[in-house]
Amino acid sequence: xKAAFYSDEELVAAIRHNENLNKPIQFIYQExxxxxxxxxxxxxxxxQESQDVxxxxxxxxxxxxxxxxxRPDAKISTFLTAVAKNIWFNEVKKKERTAFREKxxxxxxxxxxxxxxxxxxxxxxxxxxxxxxxxxxxxxxxxLLLFYYENLSMKEIVHHLPYENEQVVRNKKSKCLxxxxxxxxxxxxxxxxxxxxxx
Amino acid sequence: xxxxxxxxLIDYLDNIxxxxxxxxxxxxxxxxxxxxxxxxxxxxxxELVREVGVLEQVQEVRNSFAAGAKLVPLQKKENGxxxxxxxxxxxxxxxxxxxxxxxxxxxxxxxxxxTSIYNENYASYELTSSRGTNNDGDLETxxxxxxxxxxxxxxxxxxxxxxxxxxxxxxxSMELKKYDQATTYFKEVIKINSNSSEPVYQDEAExxxxxSWLAAQHPAEGLAILKKxxxxxNHLFYKKANAINALDLKVLDIKY
Numbered sequence: 001x002k003a004a005f006y007s008d009e010e011l012v013a014a015i016r017h018n019e020n021l022n023k024p025i026q027f028i029y030q031e032x033x034x035x036x037x038x039x040x041x042x043x044x045x046x047x048q049e050s051q052d053v054x055x056x057x058x059x060x061x062x063x064x065x066x067x068x069x070x071r072p073d074a075k076i077s078t079f080l081t082a083v084a085k086n087i088w089f090n091e092v093k094k095k096e097r098t099a100f101r102e103k104x105x106x107x108x109x110x111x112x113x114x115x116x117x118x119x120x121x122x123x124x125x126x127x128x129x130x131x132x133x134x135x136x137x138x139x140x141x142x143x144l145l146l147f148y149y150e151n152l153s154m155k156e157i158v159h160h161l162p163y164e165n166e167q168v169v170r171n172k173k174s175k176c177l178x179x180x181x182x183x184x185x186x187x188x189x190x191x192x193x194x195x196x197x198x199x
Numbered sequence: 200x201x202x203x204x205x206x207x208l209i210d211y212l213d214n215i216x217x218x219x220x221x222x223x224x225x226x227x228x229x230x231x232x233x234x235x236x237x238x239x240x241x242x243x244x245x246e247l248v249r250e251v252g253v254l255e256q257v258q259e260v261r262n263s264f265a266a267g268a269k270l271v272p273l274q275k276k277e278n279g280x281x282x283x284x285x286x287x288x289x290x291x292x293x294x295x296x297x298x299x300x301x302x303x304x305x306x307x308x309x310x311x312x313x314t315s316i317y318n319e320n321y322a323s324y325e326l327t328s329s330r331g332t333n334n335d336g337d338l339e340t341x342x343x344x345x346x347x348x349x350x351x352x353x354x355x356x357x358x359x360x361x362x363x364x365x366x367x368x369x370x371x372s373m374e375l376k377k378y379d380q381a382t383t384y385f386k387e388v389i390k391i392n393s394n395s396s397e398p399v400y401q402d403e404a405e406x407x408x409x410x411s412w413l414a415a416q417h418p419a420e421g422l423a424i425l426k427k428x429x430x431x432x433n434h435l436f437y438k439k440a441n442a443i444n445a446l447d448l449k450v451l452d453i454k455y
Contacts, residue, residue, distance in 0.1 A: 021253075022259070055258065058257045059257050063250060126250060130247060134251075138322075139323050145248060147213075148252070149252025149253075159438050162325065174206060177244055178209075181240045181241055181244045184244055
């Protein structure tokens with residue numbers, strides 16, 4: 001693979017405009033994964049954990065940019081570092097690691113890093129919610145992803161999945177979305193959020 | 200919420216309504232608090248799906264990165280502009296290409312298996328009401344309800360087994376991961392059809408038989424059927440079979 005090079009502005013624009021998203025994501029991995037993984041390992045993460053946290057950091061960043069919530073107050077590298085640190089810190093807290101490790105981590109939380117705590121709190125909950133999508137069977141998940149994420153038309157989906165025509169796909173898609181909504185509504189933690197959102 | 204109103208909300212969310220239909224949907228949302236709440240819930244679900252899409256795309260890049268497909272970094276000037284040095288000679292580039300292609304080939308070769316192709320391409324068969332008029336009773340009901348063991352039982356109790364019932368039983372076996380059994384059942388569909396002037400579920404049985412062969416670790420048999428389907432434009436599964444990565448099939452062909 002050859003890495004396209006992006007300046008900070010170009011990277012944000014590429015993600016925002018959904019231009020072949022693989023390329024900007026590849027660039028983020030190329031530019032930052034090693035640096036940030038070493039950084040997290042210094043704060044007690046295992047190699048696997050550092051990669052998981054980095055993955056979650058990239059998902060968070062792409063999500064924030066796509067929703068137009070990224071403000072270029074700091075360099076992307078600074079922003080990613082702050083997100084990764086916070087995600088790891090929360091992981092440490094969750095796993096109730098030793099007080100020593102947390103103390104070490106707290107020392108590393110400098111005053112100048114980008115304030116991303118509000119993104120992180122939201123992310124924690126979203127991580128849980130994303131798992132609800134995996135409660136759907138695979139055909140349902142596929143059809144919803146093809147329609148709502150890949151933005152394929154019903155006609156195009158007929159070519160990807162073994163359904164007979166567009167109407168069958170449309171019905172199936174509606175049922176799958178209703179099923180997911182039912183799962184979401186029945187989740188006690190989520191019910192509170194959606195209600196709050198609607199207040 | 201009535202099913203028709205639910206569908207109106209989904210169509211509104213999908214932005215496919217216009218004119219009067221759109222106005223009707225907006226009125227429903229404006230007048231009915233339950234409808235507004237339902238729309239918000241549906242939007243919330245769509246947002247989750249999109250997040251899962253991002254997650255899966257990032258995972259895909261992560262996996263290719265972990266597999267050693269490192270990207271070639273470009274040099275940057277202080278001001279951030281990209282510098283492509285003229286001193287990079289053709290041999291360096293060629294060597295790099297050879298190394299990358301070599302690594303990619305090794306990766307592809309070692310990771311492509313009958314199971315990987317099956318996993319990437321298998322999709323459950325959805326039985327639609329528009330398909331045929333015969334109803335195989337309990338078997339069909341169990342199948343529609345995705346009650347695979349129930350479908351198996353209903354099939355075993357059938358006295359008159361049709362091509363359709365053999366096919367559904369075969370698909371239920373696929374879902375239960377009884378791939379050898381599925382293969383046998385699909386063979387029966389093809390056998391019945393060979394003596395019939397009106398073959399039914401023939402293309403379906405062929406395609407899913409190929410899938411069952413792959414899943415049962417008989418790649419040569421699966422590949423032979425897929426090759427036939429890929430060359431037959433009139434086959435119902437022509438597009439689906441051609442959507443399978445040709446390089447994967449080639450690698451499998453070489454390996455087995």
